[in-house]
Amino acid sequence: MRRILLAGAAVLATATAGTAEVKLGSLGGVTGPIAEIVALLMEGRELAARHVNEQGGLFADGQQLTLVVGDSACDPKAAVDAATKLVNVDQVVAIVGPNCSGATLAAAQSVTIPAGVVILSESATSPAITALDDKDLVFRAAPSDAYQGIALANYILGQGVKTVALTNANDDYNAGLAAEFAKAFEAAGGKIAAHQVHEPNKANYRAEVATLGGAKADALVVFAYYGSSGIAIIRNALETGAYSKFFGADGMVNDELVNQLGVDALKDAAFTTPGADDSTGAFKAYMELAKDLKQPLGPYVPNAYDATFLLALAIEKAGSADRSKIAAALREVATPPGEVILPGEWAKAKALIAEGKDINYEGATGSLDFDAAGDVPGTYTLNTVTPDGKFAAKLLK
Amino acid sequence: MWEFVNFYLIPGLVLGCIYALGALGITLTFGILRFANFAHGEVMMLGTYLALTMVWLFGLHPLLAALPAMALTALLMLGLDRAFFRPFRSAPTIISVIASFGLMLMIRSAVQVIWGTQPRPILPGVQRPQAWLDGAILLAPKHVWILLATLAIMAAIHLLLTRTRIGKAMRAVADSPELARLTGIPVETVIRATWVVAAATAVAAGVMLAIDTQVETMMGFKMLLPMFAAAILGGIGRPFGAVAGGLVIGVAEELSAYPWLGTAPLLNPAYKSGIAFAIMVAMLVWRPSGLFRGRVL
Numbered sequence: 001m002r003r004i005l006l007a008g009a010a011v012l013a014t015a016t017a018g019t020a021e022v023k024l025g026s027l028g029g030v031t032g033p034i035a036e037i038v039a040l041l042m043e044g045r046e047l048a049a050r051h052v053n054e055q056g057g058l059f060a061d062g063q064q065l066t067l068v069v070g071d072s073a074c075d076p077k078a079a080v081d082a083a084t085k086l087v088n089v090d091q092v093v094a095i096v097g098p099n100c101s102g103a104t105l106a107a108a109q110s111v112t113i114p115a116g117v118v119i120l121s122e123s124a125t126s127p128a129i130t131a132l133d134d135k136d137l138v139f140r141a142a143p144s145d146a147y148q149g150i151a152l153a154n155y156i157l158g159q160g161v162k163t164v165a166l167t168n169a170n171d172d173y174n175a176g177l178a179a180e181f182a183k184a185f186e187a188a189g190g191k192i193a194a195h196q197v198h199e200p201n202k203a204n205y206r207a208e209v210a211t212l213g214g215a216k217a218d219a220l221v222v223f224a225y226y227g228s229s230g231i232a233i234i235r236n237a238l239e240t241g242a243y244s245k246f247f248g249a250d251g252m253v254n255d256e257l258v259n260q261l262g263v264d265a266l267k268d269a270a271f272t273t274p275g276a277d278d279s280t281g282a283f284k285a286y287m288e289l290a291k292d293l294k295q296p297l298g299p300y301v302p303n304a305y306d307a308t309f310l311l312a313l314a315i316e317k318a319g320s321a322d323r324s325k326i327a328a329a330l331r332e333v334a335t336p337p338g339e340v341i342l343p344g345e346w347a348k349a350k351a352l353i354a355e356g357k358d359i360n361y362e363g364a365t366g367s368l369d370f371d372a373a374g375d376v377p378g379t380y381t382l383n384t385v386t387p388d389g390k391f392a393a394k395l396l397k
Numbered sequence: 398m399w400e401f402v403n404f405y406l407i408p409g410l411v412l413g414c415i416y417a418l419g420a421l422g423i424t425l426t427f428g429i430l431r432f433a434n435f436a437h438g439e440v441m442m443l444g445t446y447l448a449l450t451m452v453w454l455f456g457l458h459p460l461l462a463a464l465p466a467m468a469l470t471a472l473l474m475l476g477l478d479r480a481f482f483r484p485f486r487s488a489p490t491i492i493s494v495i496a497s498f499g500l501m502l503m504i505r506s507a508v509q510v511i512w513g514t515q516p517r518p519i520l521p522g523v524q525r526p527q528a529w530l531d532g533a534i535l536l537a538p539k540h541v542w543i544l545l546a547t548l549a550i551m552a553a554i555h556l557l558l559t560r561t562r563i564g565k566a567m568r569a570v571a572d573s574p575e576l577a578r579l580t581g582i583p584v585e586t587v588i589r590a591t592w593v594v595a596a597a598t599a600v601a602a603g604v605m606l607a608i609d610t611q612v613e614t615m616m617g618f619k620m621l622l623p624m625f626a627a628a629i630l631g632g633i634g635r636p637f638g639a640v641a642g643g644l645v646i647g648v649a650e651e652l653s654a655y656p657w658l659g660t661a662p663l664l665n666p667a668y669k670s671g672i673a674f675a676i677m678v679a680m681l682v683w684r685p686s687g688l689f690r691g692r693v694l
Contacts, residue, residue: 196667197665198667199670201615202669203412203606203619204408204610205666206408206651207404207653207654207669208654211656214660227613231611235610240403240404241525241526256515259517260516260518260521262521262522265522
């Protein structure tokens with residue numbers, strides 16, 4: 001067995017020695033709590049690399065783009081170890097990933113920012129990453145939860161609801177979202193009449209609901225996971241007659257909500273989730289290319305494709321595998337002005353870059369126009385309950 | 398004034414009833430078998446899943462489905478006692494405690510394998526409260542059921558313990574197992590009767606909690622601390638102490654969030670889980686025998 005492995009390694013070594021390659025780090029939670037999700041989005045990354053290699057590879061001499069996988073295990077410590085190996089041992093040009101917000105913050109602060117390596121995560125959504133002092137080296141291809149707060153605040157105000165009561169579960173994700181929502185809602189002229197943090201997993205929330213109900217707002221905004229407190233709070237609010245209009249975010253969107261509370265109770269409820277605009281040419285192009293993947297629209301799979309393709313474009317634009325040039329090149333290829341490049345259009349992009357023309361990648365998940373912090377604007381869908389008890393998603397413009 | 402009754406006192410009483418029924422089983426097993434049964438919450442959860450299955454299979458009302466579920470769980474409990482607790486009867490009690498801890502994990506995992514981890518409703522939909530006394534008191538029908546069913550079960554337990562032979566034997570064993578054995582009381586029979594009562598009341602508590610909230614695999618574990626606190630508050634081995642303890646803790650948890658001073662809640666509701674802990678620790682420090690002079694731990 002060992003001999004076969006050695007022989008295999010030798011064959012691989014000679015094969016890769018034949019054609020020059022450019023190494024791109026592919027850091028992700030291959031093991032750990034979201035391993036199933038990561039397995040799917042790794043396919044998205046590989047698909048993008050394949051498109052690059054099939055259409056002429058990188059640079060004038062057609063070098064191959066190789067993804068070097070590192071396991072960040074959705075864990076800050078594992079992410080630091082894996083990122084260190086990619087940066088120091090494999091000498092990658094840039095890194096796509098990691099996946100979890102905690103892992104991303106740790107890898108960025110301890111390894112990649114000091115080393116001057118660009119990382120582009122397709123799935124870390126914590127608002128804390130925006131505030132990172134990153135020397136313009138940390139990018140994301142998934143919208144920060146801060147944008148979800150703004151999207152929801154604008155939608156609620158657009159419905160004519162000016163005063164809301166707000167409650168959030170006491171955890172990082174829901175607390176971050178609630179803080180961003182409150183900021184956006186008040187900045188846009190709305191009023192938070194009451195804000196109550198609650199502890200998940202309690203038998204009932206009648207005291208919390210009574211406090212919130214005393215504020216006499218027009219609607220209740222709930223940031224929670226449906227199973228641990230979201231359903232219970234809405235149930236208690238309905239039972240006590242405190243509120244009948246509810247808003248929330250992706251942690252609440254699950255069929256169990258309708259199953260437990262019934263359609264009638266939720267006819268005035270609406271929840272935002274990140275989504276993709278399925279009417280764009282870029283989205284259609286991606287769907288055509290990705291139809292062989294297990295789940296082309298699985299969580300953050302299109303984002304994984306976009307992130308990898310963008311980094312490849314940035315390396316091509318930089319003209320060499322030079323780490324220090326990637327960040328500036330990434331901004332140039334992702335943002336206007338420039339000729340629009342859709343998913344899969346590697347040969348076209350390569351030709352334009354060779355002519356010295358500007359390009360602007362439009363991804364399956366949106367325009368991917370990075371702001372000053374390296375974040376992309378979000379596209380969100382609004383989920384409401386239809387009379388037959390299903391969630392219907394509508395794009396928020 | 399009525400807001401206090403409707404939003405704080407009544408929910409506190411409903412929660413207290415559920416704690417009381419759960420604490421009853423804990424205090425009985427503690428009094429008679431002399432160990433803290435950590436698996437009590439999971440027995441409650443298992444029985445609730447059995448009741449949920451009855452609701453699915455036969456379309457029964459949850460309160461009716463609770464009856465066969467109580468019987469099934471009591472039978473299961475006798476089997477579990479035979480397998481997990483009887484071998485340790487004469488061993489130091491810490492061994493039984495650890496066995497109950499292992500049993501707790503095993504029951505929970507088995508339920509997760511069989512029924513899955515998704516929370517489920519036992520009574521789908523939302524019950525709007527109905528007005529009583531010209532609209533002053535708002536009370537949902539399910540809360541009336543819970544209060545009445547708890548009263549009925551308490552009355553039944555009271556009759557069992559004071560009027561029946563086995564009930565009197567249970568009290569005798571709780572007071573002094575050695576003396577009871579010497580006077581010819583069949584201790585093993587008493588132990589089996591204790592398990593049956595503990596399992597049945599636990600399932601009743603679980604089904605009522607599920608009617609008020611939902612069925613999920615962590616529900617028993619989350620109830621364990623307040624139930625133990627209620628048993629300690631009432632005095633270990635004192636069934637009516639457990640009932641009083643459950644009601645006190647349920648009401649105290651809810652009332653702690655009432656705006657007693659000004660308009661803000663006295664204690665942020667996010668911290669109300671701490672109330673049961675605080676009461677339990679305070680009782681153990683100042684009055685370890687509990688309100689009703691139970692056994693000192």
